[in-house]
Amino acid sequence: MRGTTGFVRETQTAVGDGVSFLIGLNMNRWLRVGTVWLALAAALLPRLSLRAEDEAVPTDRLLPPDVSVYVSIPDVDELKGRWFKTAFGSLTQDSVFEPFKGEITKALELVSSEIKKELGVSLNDFLEIPSGEFAFAVLTPQGKKPAVAMFLDFGDNKKTVDALMEKAEKALAENAESDDEEIDGTNVTSWKFKEGGPFNQMAYFIKDSMLVVSSDLDTAKGVLSRWDGKHSDTFADNDNYNLILEKCSTDDDNGLFVWYLNPNSLIQAVVTQAAAQNPQAALAMGFLDPLGITALKAIGGSYDMATENFDSITKSLLVIEQPTKGLMNIFQFPAIEQKPPKWVSASTSAWFSLNWDIAGAYTAIESMVDMFQGPGTVAALIDQFAQQEGGPKVHLKKDVIDVVSGRIQVVLEPGKKKDDEPAQDRIVVALGLKDAKKFQATLTKLTKMQGFPGQTREFQGSTIIEFEVPDISGGLEPKTAGLAIGKDQLMFSNDVTAIESMLRGSTDEDALVDSAAYKTIAEHLPAKSSIVSFSRNDSQIETLWEMAKGGQAVLLLPQIDFSKLPEFDSVKKYLTPNGGYSVPDKKGVLFVSFGTKKK
Numbered sequence: 001m002r003g004t005t006g007f008v009r010e011t012q013t014a015v016g017d018g019v020s021f022l023i024g025l026n027m028n029r030w031l032r033v034g035t036v037w038l039a040l041a042a043a044l045l046p047r048l049s050l051r052a053e054d055e056a057v058p059t060d061r062l063l064p065p066d067v068s069v070y071v072s073i074p075d076v077d078e079l080k081g082r083w084f085k086t087a088f089g090s091l092t093q094d095s096v097f098e099p100f101k102g103e104i105t106k107a108l109e110l111v112s113s114e115i116k117k118e119l120g121v122s123l124n125d126f127l128e129i130p131s132g133e134f135a136f137a138v139l140t141p142q143g144k145k146p147a148v149a150m151f152l153d154f155g156d157n158k159k160t161v162d163a164l165m166e167k168a169e170k171a172l173a174e175n176a177e178s179d180d181e182e183i184d185g186t187n188v189t190s191w192k193f194k195e196g197g198p199f200n201q202m203a204y205f206i207k208d209s210m211l212v213v214s215s216d217l218d219t220a221k222g223v224l225s226r227w228d229g230k231h232s233d234t235f236a237d238n239d240n241y242n243l244i245l246e247k248c249s250t251d252d253d254n255g256l257f258v259w260y261l262n263p264n265s266l267i268q269a270v271v272t273q274a275a276a277q278n279p280q281a282a283l284a285m286g287f288l289d290p291l292g293i294t295a296l297k298a299i300g301g302s303y304d305m306a307t308e309n310f311d312s313i314t315k316s317l318l319v320i321e322q323p324t325k326g327l328m329n330i331f332q333f334p335a336i337e338q339k340p341p342k343w344v345s346a347s348t349s350a351w352f353s354l355n356w357d358i359a360g361a362y363t364a365i366e367s368m369v370d371m372f373q374g375p376g377t378v379a380a381l382i383d384q385f386a387q388q389e390g391g392p393k394v395h396l397k398k399d400v401i402d403v404v405s406g407r408i409q410v411v412l413e414p415g416k417k418k419d420d421e422p423a424q425d426r427i428v429v430a431l432g433l434k435d436a437k438k439f440q441a442t443l444t445k446l447t448k449m450q451g452f453p454g455q456t457r458e459f460q461g462s463t464i465i466e467f468e469v470p471d472i473s474g475g476l477e478p479k480t481a482g483l484a485i486g487k488d489q490l491m492f493s494n495d496v497t498a499i500e501s502m503l504r505g506s507t508d509e510d511a512l513v514d515s516a517a518y519k520t521i522a523e524h525l526p527a528k529s530s531i532v533s534f535s536r537n538d539s540q541i542e543t544l545w546e547m548a549k550g551g552q553a554v555l556l557l558p559q560i561d562f563s564k565l566p567e568f569d570s571v572k573k574y575l576t577p578n579g580g581y582s583v584p585d586k587k588g589v590l591f592v593s594f595g596t597k598k599k
Contacts, residue, residue, distance in 0.1 A: 056132060056133065056153060056208060056209070056210060057226075057227065057228070057229035058072075058074065058133065058229075058236065059072060059133055059135040059137075059151045060072070060135075060234065060235050060236040060241070061226060061229045061231070061234045061235075061236040062151070062223045062226045062227065062229075062234070063137055063139070063149065063222075063223065063226070063234060063235040063236075064139065064141070064219075064222050064226075064233065064234065064235065065233060065234065065235055065237070065238060066139050066140055066141045066142065066265070067137050067138070067139055067140075067235040067238070067260070067262070068138050068139065068140045068146075068261070068262045068265045068266040068269065069136075069137060069138035069260070069261055069262075069266065070135070070136075070137045070138075070235065070241070070258075070259065070260040070261075070300075071135065071136045071137075071257075071258075071259045071260075072133060072134070072135040072136075072257070072258050072259070073130075073133065073134045073135070073256065073257055074133050074254065074256070074258070075132060075133060075256075076130040076131060076132065076133070076134055076153075077131055077132070077155075078256065079256040079257070082256060082305055082306045083305065083306070085305075085306035086305050086306050086311050086312065087311050087574045087575065087576055087595070087597075087598055088574070089306075090574060091571055091574035091575075094566075094570070094571065094574075096566035096567075096570045096571070097566060099564040099566075100562075100564045100565050100566065102564070103560045103561050103562075103564055104560065106559075107557070107559045107560050108123065110559065111123060112124070119164060119167060120163055120164075120166075120167050121160050121163050121164060125157070125160045126160070126164075128157055128160065129152070129154050129157050129160055129161060130152065130153070130154070131153055131154055131155025131156070131157065131209070132153030132155060132209065132210075133151060133153045133210075134151065134152055134153065135150070135151040136148070136149070136150050136151075137149045137150075137235075138266070139216075139219060140262075140265045140266060140268070140269035145199075145216075145273065146269045146273070147214060147215050147216035147218075147219045148214065148215045149212065149213070149214045149215075149219055149220075149223065150212070150213045150214075151210060151211070151212055152210065152211045152213075153209055153210050154209055154210075154211060155209055156209075158206075158209070161206070161211060165204075165211075169189075172191050172202075175193055175194055175195070176191040176192055176193045176194060176202075177191070177192050177194070178190065178191050178192075179191075179192075183221060183224050184224065184227075186205050186206075186207050186224060187205060188203060188204075188205040188217070188220055188221070188224070189203065189204055189205065190202065190203040190217045190220075191203070199215050201215065201216060201217060202214070202215060203215075203216065203217040203219070203220040204220065205220060205224070207224070207227065238260075240260075240262070240297055240298035240300075240319050241260050241298070241300065243298075243317070243319060243587060244258075244260060244298065244300035244301065244317045244319065245258065245302070247315070247317045247585065247587075247590055248300070248301045248302040248315035248316065248317055248590075249302070249315075250302060250304040250307055250310075250313055250315065251304070251307035251308040251309055251310070251313075254302055255302030255303055255304035255315075256302075256303060256304050256305065257302060257303040257304075258300070258301070258302045258303075259300055259301060259302075260298065260299075260300035261298065261299045261300060262297070262298050263293075263296055263298075263299065264288075264293075264294055264296070264297065267288070267293075268285065271284055271285055290326060290368075290371065291326040291327050291368065292324060292325040292326025292327045292328040292329065293326070293327060293328075294321075295320050295321040295324055295325065295326075295328050296318065296319070296320055296321075296328070297319040297320065297321055297588075298317075298318075298319040299316065299317070299318050299319070300316070300317060300319075301314065301315050301316030301317060301591075302314070302315050303315075309524070309597070310524075310594045310595060310596065310597060311576060311594075311595040311596060311597045311598070312594065312595040313592070313593070313594040313595070314591075314592070314593045314594070315590065315591070315592050316590070316591040316592075317585065317587075317588060317589070317590050317591075318588040318589045318591075319587055319588045320587070320588035320589065322586075322587075326364070326368060327364070327368070329360060329361070329363070329364035330360075330361045330364045330365060331361070332356070332357040332360050332361065333354055333355055333356055333357065333530035333531060333582065333584070333589075334355055334357055334530065334584070335355070335526075335528040335529050335530050335583055335584055336355045336407075336528055336529075336530075337527060337528050338353045338355065338407075338528075338529055338532045339513050339522070339532075340353075340511070340512045340513045340518065340534070341409075341487070341513075342511045342513065343487070343501060343502045343511075344411050344511060344512040344513070345413065345501075345510070345511065345512060346510040346511060346512050346514070346515040346517075346518075347413060347414065348411055348412065348413050348512045348534075348536075349412050349413060349414050349425070349535065349536045349539035349540055350410075350411070350412040350533070350534065350535040350536070350540065351409070351410070351411050351412075351512060351533070351534045351535075352409065352410040352411075352531075352532070352533045352534075353407070353408070353409045353410075353531070353532045353533075354407075354408050354530060354531040354532075354582075355406055355407050355408075355530055355531075356406040356407075356408060357406055358401060358404055358405075358406040359401060359402070359406075362397065362401045365378070366378040366379070379397075382395065382396045382397055383395070386399075392445045392446050392449055393445060394442055394445055394446070399438070399439075399442045400439075400442065402434075403433060403434055403435050403438050403439045403442075404431055404432065404433055404434065404439075404490075405431075405432035405433060405434050405488075406432065407431070407432030408429070408430070408431055408432070409428075409429070409430040409489075410427070410428070410429050410430075411426075411427070411428040411429075411430075411498075412425055412426070412427055412428075413425060413426040413427075413428070413498070414426075414539050424479065424494070424495075426493060426494065426495040426497075426498045427493060427494050427495075428491060428492070428493040428498050428499075428502070429491070429492045429493070430489045430490070430491045430492075430502075431489060431490040431491075432488065432489055433485070433488050433489060433490060436485050436486075436488050436489075439485060439490060440463070440485050443463075443465075443483075443485065443490075444463075447465060453467060454466055454467045454483070459484070459500060459503055460486075460500075460503040460504060462484050462485060462486050462503050463484060463485075464482050464483070464484045464496065464499055464500075464503075465482065465483040465484065466480050466481065466482055466483075466496055467480070467481045467482075467483070468480060468481075469481045469494060479494060479495065480495070480496045481493060481494045481495070481496060482495070482496030482498070482499035482500075483499070484499050484502075484503060486502055486503045487502065487503075489502075512534070517534075517536065517577045518534055518577070520576070520577055520596045520599075521534050521577055521578075521579030521596065522579075524579060524594060524596075525579065525581050526581060526583055528583075529581040529582060529583050530581075530582045530583060530584060530589070531580070531581060531582035531591075532579075532580070532581050533578075533579060533580040533581070533593070534577065534578075534579055535577065535578045535579075536575075536577050536578075537575035537576065537577065537578060537595070538572045538575040541568075541575065542568050542572075545565065545568045546568065548562045548565060549562055549563060549565045549568075550563075551563065574598070576595060576596045576597065576598050577595075577596055578593065578594065578595045578596070579593070579594055579596070580592060580593035580594065
């Protein structure tokens with residue numbers, strides 16, 4: 001066993017590493033943030049023990065089939081160990097973080113004393129609890145109220161769990177009455193709250209090294225009846241759930257974090273509960289099928305990190321019944337070959353491109369409106385608007401919908417600082433056109449309308465429309481935005497100089513498509529995709545980093561001196577580009593986002 005001094009030193013180091021990591025992570029996707037936050041909590045302390053693989057049945061086999069929401073970290077210890085192998089994990093081990101770690105340690109000492117006072121256990125002991133699997137589920141049994149269940153494998157930390165449960169039971173006793181029942185040698189405690197409500201009961205038990213807590217006694221009993229993993233009726237046998245696991249598998253099988261959502265059963269459960277108070281709420285269910293919402297059968301995915309090929313990777317699958325109808329037809333994105341055009345510079349911090357079936361979306365909207373308002377309603381309204389006296393005489397269907405291609409690109413470029421003024425990023429949005437001349441004629445009609453706010457000027461044989469917009473970076477001077485047609489695209493930017501670069505046909509720098517950073521992403525992209533994205537962690541995080549270091553984070557965490565953060569250049573080397581794509585699948589749509597490994 002380690003001595004007390006050594007243990008505290010290791011704990012302080014791990015805590016500082018974890019919090020530093022959290023600060024650098026704030027620009028990542030919501031799923032990645034949530035997953036790694038759990039990893040962070042688990043990684044704050046050294047690993048005390050590892051559970052054998054066959055020691056516990058996976059929680060998806062302990063649950064009945066009627067699960068609408070499921071989230072699981074199959075092995076917290078594995079997630080904890082893997083995190084230190086990522087780029088962010090390595091970054092937080094750098095000696096340049098030592099001064100800032102001291103600040104974190106001092107702040108956590110204050111938090112630890114409060115936790116000890118409230119919970120009766122130390123912060124260290126509390127954060128050591130997760131060991132094996134951690135899972136959460138929402139169940140929506142037919143004809144019954146929804147229930148929730150939580151699973152926590154605490155490994156060798158039963159003493160801490162017992163202390164917390166004793167504290168919890170004392171608090172519960174003030175507002176609820178308890179009852180104990182022994183089932184197959186396991187004591188199940190249930191509490192009935194004195195105040196009524198839809199969730200007026202709680203039940204829990206400890207078996208092996210697993211704590212199970214549920215909002216319903218029958219759910220707890222159902223879990224116990226499946227404890228040996230041999231039950232023939234479990235959530236693990238759900239076809240859509242298994243399809244998600246198959247499509248979203250990573251280099252390391254199912255990933256460190258998996259999740260599942262059945263939107264239809266969840267909506268039905270909510271409506272059923274509402275209908276008990278207001279019967280008219282049940283009428284909402286009748287609109288779901290005509291709108292096509294019931295075609296969305298499930299959503300789910302996985303998250304993994306430090307795999308063979310990626311620093312991190314997130315996969316998500318939308319399981320959609322084919323053929324689609326209603327609202328589902330609005331969001332159709334056919335796969336095509338996509339890559340950054342030459343006018344996107346190598347200094348770009350983010351580039352996003354999608355191919356949208358706009359014509360199909362228009363038809364879907366027209367069909368739904370006509371279904372409720374009568375055939376021909378939309379067409380008549382559009383014709384009426386196009387012929388309106390004093391209007392621009394623009395026909396939405398013929399002059400806009402039929403002319404755009406559906407290719408949409410967004411580019412984010414870091415702004416250039418002037419003296420000590422904050423820099424405003426340049427944002428460019430480009431919409432592909434089938435007939436640029438026809439759309440130019442439409443645009444000209446709009447500019448000639450009385451009160452049009454923009455000014456026009458000629459540049460490189462094209463017409464640029466300029467607007468004054470406020471500087472959102474905090475400067476006092478307004479900025480000049482621009483709009484123009486060129487390269488078969490309608491281009492808008494908050495900085496007119498970006499439009500000028502596009503119309504010249506090139507940038508002042510090398511193109512993104514030829515850069516080493518983009519090529520590290522491109523090697524993982526499919527030949528054709530519906531959506532493609534590229535982003536640089538360094539350029540996205542740098543602004544937030546400098547804001548925190550400059551004192552703007554003091555309002556959130558006044559007890560921490562963020563000026564002791566290291567210079568950004570010293571950590572920039574750890575940050576690698578991120579990429580992502582979406583492709584149609586026979587069963588729906590697959591989304592993938594990933595962080596590349598440092599070579």
